[in-house]
Amino acid sequence: xxDVTQTPxxxxxxxxxxxxxxxxxxxxxxxxxxxxxxxxxxxxxIYYSFDVKDINKxxxxxxxxVSRQAQAKFSLSLExxxxxxxxxxxxxxxxxxxxxxxxxxxxxxxxxxxx
Amino acid sequence: xxxxxxxxxxxxxxxxxISILNCDYTNSMFDYFLWYKKYPAEGPTFLxxxxxxxxxxxxxxxxxxxxxxxxxxxLHIVPSQPGDSAVYFCAASEGANSKLTFGKGxxxxxxx
Numbered sequence: 393x394x395d396v397t398q399t400p401x402x403x404x405x406x407x408x409x410x411x412x413x414x415x416x417x418x419x420x421x422x423x424x425x426x427x428x429x430x431x432x433x434x435x436x437x438i439y440y441s442f443d444v445k446d447i448n449k450x451x452x453x454x455x456x457x458v459s460r461q462a463q464a465k466f467s468l469s470l471e472x473x474x475x476x477x478x479x480x481x482x483x484x485x486x487x488x489x490x491x492x493x494x495x496x497x498x499x500x501x502x503x504x505x506x507x
Numbered sequence: 508x509x510x511x512x513x514x515x516x517x518x519x520x521x522x523x524x525i526s527i528l529n530c531d532y533t534n535s536m537f538d539y540f541l542w543y544k545k546y547p548a549e550g551p552t553f554l555x556x557x558x559x560x561x562x563x564x565x566x567x568x569x570x571x572x573x574x575x576x577x578x579x580x581x582l583h584i585v586p587s588q589p590g591d592s593a594v595y596f597c598a599a600s601e602g603a604n605s606k607l608t609f610g611k612g613x614x615x616x617x618x619x
């Protein structure tokens with residue numbers, strides 16, 4: 393079974409709709425992240441959480457919100473989707489106890505299309 | 508301002524030859540550097556990392572070189588294999604266990 397799962401894997405929605413992307417992990421990691429990938433722009437950080445009570449904005453948080461329901465669950469919401477939020481979204485986790493570089497483990501991604 | 512730069516969007520090499528993927532950074536506070544590989548329809552996977560106290564780290568066919576004075580790192584893959592064809596992301600962080608800043612990625616194609 394995958395350590396980091398994302399649902400749904402694909403979603404097509406319309407402008408103005410509220411969308412929630414969910415991420416679950418079985419790695420027991422405290423830290424979780426949401427990124428989006430756009431062609432030619434790489435991976436950009438939307439939000440991150442270092443533990444259940446900690447939520448931080450990344451470089452492109454406008455138009456998004458998150459909820460850390462438990463250590464294992466971190467969801468991303470688009471309150472009112474717009475077409476330029478069409479992208480590939482990735483959830484990731486990491487373990488600060490490992491020391492050194494913050495090696496992150498990524499889920500398989502959610503492809504979101506906003507029409 | 509882009510702090511981690513992968514200026515070449517793509518690279519094509521012959522199977523068996525060396526692949527050299529380059530990455531430049533502007534933030535002198537970065538002290539950990541990582542490479543991730545990403546196949547289509549999958550999430551990125553960690554490949555190799557290096558801290559700023561080293562100038563080289565090797566793991567099998569993969570070696571990362573760090574030149575702090577030039578703020579440059581490179582990933583060498585020797586020998587290259589068709590299965591290495593993927594997008595490679597360079598990433599950096601300030602301090603241990605700090606959040607990562609990613610480059611735009613480079614698409615490597617290894618021709619049989």
